[in-house]
Amino acid sequence: MMKKILCKSVLFLALSASLLSGGFTSCSDDEPYLLKKEDIQVVQPEGGLTAQVDRPFTVEVKTVSDEGLAFEWILDGESISTSKKLEYTFKLVGEYELMLRVKQNELSYEYTFTVKVDFYKEVIEPNPAGATAYITKVLDFMPAVGQFTNSLPVYKEGDTQETMNAKVLDAIGNNKKNMISLGGFGGYVVVGFDHTIANREGLRDFRVLGNAFYANANPDPNAPEGGSCEPGVIMVAYDVNKNGKPDEDEWYEIAGSAHEDPTKELWYDKAVAAENDVNIYRDYTITYYRPEKEPTTTEEKEKYIRWEDNKGNSGYKVKNGFHNQPYFPQWFSGDKLTLKGTCLPQNGVDESGQGGYxxxxxxxxxxADNETNTKDESAIDIDWAVNSKGQKVHLPGVDFVKIYTGVNQENGWLGECSTEITGIEDLHVLGVEIETRK
Structure with missing residues (x-):
């Protein structure tokens, strides 16, 4: 005997009002139920579906009938639920495409929405009582291969990761302003503070201190500013769950000028003429292989440490005559070191044409380490942060900062491009106001 289908009044999303489409079809006591697209309706509030990071997000769906229906929720192309009612927790800020697919035998209908995910609107005090403006903790330090690795700071036999972290804190923490080197591409340091650095609207929020300086005798008198600018990519994390550490899903990248458009860099044409790689790679991976022994001959020094990347490139890191310590981080136990991140365009140019300048x-x-410390462009606005899709996000503040060397390039006798760091300053605690870029 055929079931009777009862018509029921329609209720939708616990989120509030305004229907996306027209009313339900009428029911018949005499005919079998066949799914029609208008039988599944979703209501969203004015402005669309919204959610908050680490807070439950629920979507309820009411139908004329559930007989023979199969539900599937798809988020950015990935299936996340087969329940009629969606319950989900977002971990990252951004805009997401949410699709509901409903099937009945051969019938299938799709309903697509945009979900805007943001942080809970917490207000961060820009100058909390007792806060220091400087780094107070070092959570991790792993330089890549480089001529200053194992010397800034100095590695001694028996040093562990914890020992090296402590040496980094002693060098750049608490306004010491000594120097550490991150080595070649991907080498990084992760630091924290005794408070949350507030994100103040219209202002830059913190300054990364490095050792960038300008050339004194560039053979090209009309060249743009440059000299020793070894840019490090900056990542920031807001401790959403208040567990005192930066979780993997809490990191966002500061999108600098090359993220926007490398062709706008004033030296871009110079780099093209020098046959530099002027692309930006947001999915770059490089692997450095530990050498079997330290080199003694010129030939061994030129093929010191082999590297490969995920773009089909490979080569050797050269050992120069100025720095004789091992260039591979000695406290790291593996035979190969793999590092990832955004690789910036190669900004080093031999202006002498003979390898001399x-x-x-x-x-x-x-x-980081891209502008002299006294100039405004060494300061960072937290609102420049983007998620993994490149979408801008608005963080209430940041609790942790990660910096890694952003360029993979050898510059003749100067050696590898390596980001150096001497500290970080919270501009709000210091009472320094620098307007952000328009």
Whole structure:
């Protein structure tokens, strides 16, 4: 006997009002139920579906009938639920495409929505009582291969990761302003503070201190600013769950000028003429292989440490005559070190044409060790942060900062491009106001 289908009044999403489409079809006591697209309706509030990071997000669906229906929720192309009622928790800020697919035998209908995910609107005090403006903790430090690795700071036999972290804190923490080197591409340091650095609207929020400086005798008198600018990519994390550590899903990248458009860099044409790689790679991976022994001959030094990347490139890191310590981080136990991140365009140009005068040109803004410490462009606005899709996000503040060397390039006798760091300053605690870029 055929079931009777009862018509029921329609209720939708616990979110509030305004129907996306027209009313339900009428029911018949005499005919079998066949799914029609208008039988599944979703209501969303004015402005669309919204959610908050780490807070439950629920979508309820009411139908004329559930007989023979199969439900599937798809988020950015990935199936996340087969329940009629969606319950989900977002971990990252951004805009997401949410699709509900409903099937009945051969019938299938899809309903697509945009979900805007943001942080809970917490207000961060810009100058909390007792806060220091400087780094107070070092959570991790792993330089890549480089001529200053194992010397800034100095590695001694028996040192562990914890020992090296402590040496980094002693060098750049608490306004010491000594120097550490991150080595070649991907080498990084992760630091924290005794408070949350507030994100103040219209202002830059913190300054990364490095050792960038300008060339004194560039053979090209009309060249843009540059000299020793070794840009590090900056990542920031807001401790959403208040567990005192930066979780993997809490990191966002500061999008500097090359993220926006590398062709706008004032030295771009110079780099093209020098046959530099001027692309930006947001999915770059490089692997350095531990050498079997330290080199003694010229030939061994030229093929010191082999590397490969995920773009089909490979080569060797050269050991120069100025720095004789091992260039591979000695406290790291593996035979190969793999590092990932955004690789910036190569900014080093041999202006002499004979290998004698290399100039590493300044990016316009947004990176560490890219501008002299007294200038505004060494300061960072937290609102430059983007998620993994490149979408801008608004963080209430940041609790942790990660910096890694952003360029993979050898510059003749100068050696590898390596980001150096001497500290970080919370501009709000210091009472320094620098307007953000328009």
């Amino acid at each position: 290399y100039v590493l040109y300044k990016f316009r803004y947004g990176y």
